[in-house]
């Protein structure tokens with residue numbers, strides 16, 4: 428293990444290496460000017476999605492065929508944005524790339540490090556998020572990633588699991604852990620007639636409500652319906668991806684999916700671990716500098732807070748884990764309500 432040399436920055440904070448100190452002014456800048464004063468809003472959500480779409484574009488299988496397999500978490504989606512943001516699964520990411528680019532230029536950091544940093548800081552703005560890790564040391568990318576490496580909501584579970592295994596040796600359990608990100612998420616482009624459609628009723632909170640919602644029977648479309656990769660959701664205003672629906676019900680993944688229901692401590696610890704792995708794909712973590720001390724600590728959630736939405740109960744659950752019954756939950760009081768949109772950034 429590397430010997431830690433603690434350093435004290437000019438703001439009085441102690442970090443594991445003096446190289447981390449330069450990130451405090453960047454933190455302040457993006458909290459004020461990218462995340463609208465430390466919000467868990469659309470910019471934070473899109474910054475987290477950007478980490479995934481940059482990082483997952485790496486393929487040892489392509490390399491084994493003598494082809495370029497992509498550089499993983501290298502910032503290629505920002506440097507070669509005219510190529511990569513035109514790939515079908517990356518639709519909409521041109522927006523957050525355009526918002527992030529000026530900060531990379533202003534602060535003179537690598538795009539790969541910045542994307543990982545912004546993803547971690549953005550999620551830390553969501554109550555219930557883990558203490559996010561941030562590792563420093565991604566060189567600038569050399570080439571655009573090839574097309575075809577980013578998962579789509581209309582892919583089969585087989586396709587998704589195979590892609591995750593190739594990219595990062597992620598197994599089916601780790602794939603479920605990664606999908607916890609959809610607790611703080613909305614869709615802008617799946618339904619061309621609506622934007623800001625959240626995947627659960629609490630897109631501003633990193634909680635386990637997403638895992639409750641995805642197990643309920645679908646009854647309605649939030650907008651036009653009939654879109655590729657979309658299936659009916661249980662609540663007005665809520666978007667459900669076909670891929671989340673299928674992974675919640677597949678025998679390989681259903682029990683892990685259900686294990687997160689009302690289990691905030693499992694959610695945070697598994698996501699803390701898997702985000703560090705995702706955000707360093709393609710790099711040797713042992714050569715990187717651990718600057719996690721720079722990332723703010725999230726507001727904790729008090730207790731386990733999962734609820735059936737108003738008007739729903741156990742009878743609406745489509746249980747898919749053969750081993751364990753679905754947990755008993757309270758139902759939120761009042762009449763059934765519609766889930767509120769996540770407003771996209773101005774000018775989007």
Ligand code: HEM
Nearest residue numbers: 472475476479578579580605608612613614615616617670
């Ligand atoms: C099985 C793999 C996955 C599929 C098929 C998938 C698909 C999608 C789709 C279709 C959207 C909506 C995009 C839009 O229309 O605006 C979305 C949003 C999002 N995804 Fe995923 N995703 C996957 C895994 C992940 C992972 C691993 C992460 C992060 C670790 C992630 C983070 C997000 C976030 C934060 C959003 C919300 C973006 C926003 O609110 O603007 N996704 N995902």
Ligand SMILES: [Ca+2]
Nearest residue numbers: 610629632634
């Ligand atoms: Ca949530």
